[in-house]
Amino acid sequence: MSERESMEYDVLVVGGGPAGLATAIRLKQLAAEHQREVSVCILEKGAEIGAHILSGAVMDPRALTELIPDWKEKGAPLDTAVTADKFLFLTQKKARSTPGWLLPQCFQNHGNYIVRLGDLTRWMGTQAEELGVDIFPGFAASEILYTESGAVKGVATGDMGVARDGSHTDHYQPGMELLARYTIFAEGSRGQLGRQLIERYKLDAGRDPQSYAIGIKELWEVDPSQSQPGLVMHTAGWPLDTDTYGGSFLYHLSNNLVAVGLVVGLDYANPWLSPFEEFQRYKTHPAIRPTFEGGKRIAYGARSLTAGGLLSLPKLCFPGGVMVGCEAGVLNASRIKGSHSAIKTGALAAEAAFEALQADRRHDELLGYPAAFEKSWLYAELNKSRNFKQWFKKGRTIATVMTGVEQWLLKGKMPWTLHHSKPDYANLQPAAECARIDYPKPDGKLTFDRLSSVFISNTNHDENEPIHLTLKDASIPVSVNLAKYGGPETRYCPAGVYEFVKTETGEDRLQINAQNCVHCKTCDIKDPTQNIVWVAPQGGEGPVYSGM
Structure with a gap:
């Protein structure tokens, strides 16, 4: 067996999204200010920085301005200022608009920007590299490494070139150990390693259970007559029932582009509900359909959101590391925004880590980070919307x-x-007790099926590698999920990964089409028995989102 090589850094960041990049950038800024050498590395499981980034997104630039005051001069892709807010309550055929003066402040977006977060993330990656940050895209962190005393000392990347049967192919390469004084976990919502840290250190003790949602998004090129750059529209109501949390967003960018999506809370009760199908149905509403007539869908994706807010926030630090951004769960669901909070937590974590490095510390708790967070404008913002x-x-x-x-x-x-x-998964009710939902067939022009959607997400996995959607017990999908809940994994997955097929003897079997997975993590969250565990596939695999 090949021994793993190792590299050492002062600070290791797991995840190259806005939170992880902000951490690295702020560390390098502080090092330059104090004329000190600080080595920083970012591991990113996507094929490139921004490949796995998906968000609405309307961005509050406050945290970015604090981090990089001259972002405009440096060419940050914040090009579309919000010019109008619109909020609609939908019934099946009608739409009722909320007067602007009645909109709560959390739904007002004056001074914000409609962005393609993947593009912004790539730009932040360039800023980090110019400051001397080592960025390794295409490497998935698969294992946490600990000191003898139980503190985090780094991570190991997964082996490459492993066949489905566990054997090594001609392309086999052992994983690498990356060691650091402090490790910053910025994997995004429902991070694989973050889950392990929360469990190991009991970081959620005394907190409300975390709550999640799935966001499904498409990017359209619309007819120029339908383009209204700067318009931000949200809706509540149809197609979701009154007991299901969720709502839509429709954001007009420049160049005739429109980002449209539906967010559905993963605490829903009816196992017949399909967030993907609800989103397709939403686009057929008389108030929504005209925007897309004559247009072309150019991108698709889905991602979970950590939406529990302040009351579900775990303890942010532990021996040897911290969690930032959506890994921790600092999205502000009431504002439908998380990129500003991700950047802010990254900067705060960096400041605490730099202070520790100045004192020549390592592997202890960065208590300065949660202390600074509780004194920050972000904490005050999240506290306002805690309920x-x-x-x-x-x-x-x-x-x-x-x-x-x-x-x-x-x-x-x-x-x-x-x-x-x-917890969200515990809200699912037996299928026999819930009304079945029959969804219309897609027309291929406005509404689509899962497989054609996955195709334009540029998702790719090696079909011969080990399946990264693991089951604790292979019998449960049929004996419990199908028998009691009607096989909800075939509906909550937005990528057609799960399907029940008949064996030659006529028995049901769960087939996992892992190559379709867009890494949304919904199955890991919503599976009613918590039998499905998402783990990272080989580095560089999954979707390659184009500025989503």
Whole structure:
């Protein structure tokens, strides 16, 4: 067996999204200010920086301005300023617009930008490299390494060139160990290693269970007559029922591009619900369809969102490392924004790590990071919206009224705090107790099927490699999921990964089409028995999003 090579850094960052890049950039800035050498490395599982980045996205530039004050002069791709906000409540055939003066502050986007977050991430990657950060795309961190005392000392990347049967192909390369004084985990929502850290160090003790959503997105080139650059539109209501958390976004970029998507809370109860099909249905609404008539869909993707907010936030630090961005769960669901909070947490973590390096520390807890977070404008922002997701667990009507009361009337200064105790997967009800949902067939012009969608996500996996969607017990999908819940994995997956097929003897069997996986992590979150565990495939695989 080949021994793994190792490399050592002062700080290792796992994940090349906005949070991880902000960490690296801020560390190098501080090192330059103090004339000190600090070695920083970023590991990114995507084929390139930005390949796995998907978001709406409307961006509040506040954190970016703090990090890189001259971002405009340096060519950051924030080109489309928000010019108008629109919020619609939909029924099946009608749309009711909310007057601008009634919109809570959290839904107002003056001063923000509509961005393609993948493009912004690539730009941030260039800024990091110019500062001397080592960036290794195409390498997936698959194992956490610990000191004898139990502190994190780095990670190991996965072996490359392993066949499905476990044998080594001609292209086999053993993984590499990357060691550091401090390791920053920035894997994004439902990070594989983040899950392990939360469990090992009990970082979620005393917190509400984390709550997630799936965001499904398409990018369209629309008829020029339909283009309204700067328009931000959100909707609530149809096609989702009143007990299901979710809503849509429709953002007009420049060059006749429109980003459209649907977010569905993964605490939904009905196993017959399909977030992908609900999104396709949404586009057929009379108030939405005209935008896309005569247009062309050019990109597709899906990603989970960590949406529980402040009350579900785990402890941010542990011996040897911290969590930042969506890995921790600092998205502000009420504002439908997370990139600004990701950048802010990355910068705060960097400052705490640099202080520790100055004192020649290693592998201890960076307690300065959560302390600084609790004093920051980001904490104050998240505290204002701490009840947002909790209200929606009581139904859309109550949530709409109380969000208005808290955010519009009380300006986020409410004297109460709501809690919830159920993880998302535990809300799924038996199929026999729920109304079956029959979805219309796609027309191939406005609405589409999963496989044609996955095709334009540029997703690729080696079909001979080990399946990265692992089962703790191979019998459960049929004996429990299919028998009790009607096989919900065939519907909550937005990529057609899971299907039940008949064996030669007529028995049901779960087939996993792992090559279709867009790395959204929904199965890892929503599986009712928590039997499915998502692990990183070989580095560089998965989707390659084009500026999503």
